[in-house]
Amino acid sequence: MKQALIFDWGDTIMRDFPEKPGPMSDWDYVEWIPGAEKALQQLCDTYIMVIATNAGHSNAETMIAALKRVGADRYFRYFFSSKDLMYEKPDVRFFETIARKIDILPQHCVMIGNLYEKDIVGAKQCGMSTVLFNEKGEKGDYAMADAVIHAMVDLPDIIEHLR
DSSP states (O other): OOOEEEEOOBTTTBOOOTTSOSOGGGOSOOOBOTTHHHHHHHHTTTSEEEEEEOOTTOOHHHHHHHHHHHTGGGGOSEEEEHHHHSOOTTOHHHHHHHHHHHTOOGGGEEEEESOIIIIIIHHHHHTOEEEEEOTTOOOOOOTTOSEEESSGGGHHHHHHHHO
């Protein structure tokens, strides 16, 4: 049975610097989220890897260009932007459209993201499992998150427990 991991992009895979103008692919400096590359290396041979973003300045093409700058593009099979999908997170249709396009039922997908309201709530309502990446350890009621991690290096172990 095919299973997919769907990752948010900014502040989940690559650091988002909101003060920088325009698409990340044009920024003078980009960087990985600590531990993200190691987690992707461990997971990419077992799961279909997807990246999906609401990034306001980027479509899938410019997102891929930014990912290439750190070599992250090689870990993903599918790339989706709200600009291309015509829906934004947390709209359930955003997640449903991705599941349909990758031909995997939502219950066989895990959404991993850093924003509870945008990444987790809509994905959970769609029927996906969810992992909140809470890097800063912010307190909150994250009832719709199946798991909460504070470091990306912990993701592979969490994914194994969810499946």
